[in-house]
Amino acid sequence: MPRFHFDIHENGHLIPDDDGREFVDEDDARKEAVLTGASIARDAFVAGSAHRVVIDVREGTAPFLKVSITLEVEET
Amino acid sequence: MPSDTIRAALIRRLRISSGIAEEDIREIEALPISVRHFPADTSVVRDGERATDCCLIADGFCARSKTIANGKRQILSLHIPGEIPDLMSLFLHVMDHDLATLTPATLGFISHETLQKLHRRSPNVAEMFWRDTLIDAAMFREWIVNVGQRPAPARLAHVMIELRERLRLIGRTDGNNFEMPLTQEQIGEALGITAVHANRVIKQLRQEGIVELNRGRVNVLDERKFQELADFDGRYLHQSPTL
Numbered sequence: 088m089p090r091f092h093f094d095i096h097e098n099g100h101l102i103p104d105d106d107g108r109e110f111v112d113e114d115d116a117r118k119e120a121v122l123t124g125a126s127i128a129r130d131a132f133v134a135g136s137a138h139r140v141v142i143d144v145r146e147g148t149a150p151f152l153k154v155s156i157t158l159e160v161e162e163t
Numbered sequence: 164m165p166s167d168t169i170r171a172a173l174i175r176r177l178r179i180s181s182g183i184a185e186e187d188i189r190e191i192e193a194l195p196i197s198v199r200h201f202p203a204d205t206s207v208v209r210d211g212e213r214a215t216d217c218c219l220i221a222d223g224f225c226a227r228s229k230t231i232a233n234g235k236r237q238i239l240s241l242h243i244p245g246e247i248p249d250l251m252s253l254f255l256h257v258m259d260h261d262l263a264t265l266t267p268a269t270l271g272f273i274s275h276e277t278l279q280k281l282h283r284r285s286p287n288v289a290e291m292f293w294r295d296t297l298i299d300a301a302m303f304r305e306w307i308v309n310v311g312q313r314p315a316p317a318r319l320a321h322v323m324i325e326l327r328e329r330l331r332l333i334g335r336t337d338g339n340n341f342e343m344p345l346t347q348e349q350i351g352e353a354l355g356i357t358a359v360h361a362n363r364v365i366k367q368l369r370q371e372g373i374v375e376l377n378r379g380r381v382n383v384l385d386e387r388k389f390q391e392l393a394d395f396d397g398r399y400l401h402q403s404p405t406l
Binding site for chain 1: 314315316356357358359360362363366367
């Protein structure tokens, strides 16, 4: 099974994922990245601790995909 | 495992939390229990199955869970020695969720027939078991509040403190240190987050000097911050006959 690493950036602050995690296939890893981004962003946005969350997924050292979630509040 | 060891945690728990009388302890000591050893991550009773006995955890950790159509699993509760996590199967005949081991476990099976006879013979024991299932429901209420309302780090801290308070009751804590033998996947399933998010939360709590989780053991680094983060009020565990 392929091993993917999920490096997390919150407002540019990087939390690297050295261990990684095995997934059945790329689709499974993609789902994990989107769900993880959404749930980290929910906490961070509500707490006000970050307005941008990026999940940078690599397979070994090769980039695989990147999920970016940004909070935009337009006050009128 | 000698039979008194099978019942030790249960009797210890009932002494403290329900103030069980000596004559009722003798009833529990006399219960016929058939002991079986289970490996880790093994189903004890499955959603949809008809249970014929209840299972007393003598040693090891178990979890109750439910899996939805897309295969995602929600862990509903964690269980430790001295608990009978499927006590409700005595009256609710078909299981509406799964019970499985998290670690290798020693389980004692008590037949429904035996329990029914005991209840008729000893209304005190029946009331105590009734109270047990009510506390079980109180823990589920707290679990819903936790998963529905708290941010992920607080969720984890709350589940940890609850587990610690329950382990403390049966003498299974070691100072600031206690067992929580869950993988990151299982922590995610308990908290309603992904395994990757669970990993991030565990790292964050360690970096902030609050608590560390290492190979299934929790070590509290800062008790005050830990309590504050978890927003924990243990009344719902009703760990005394007066509560």
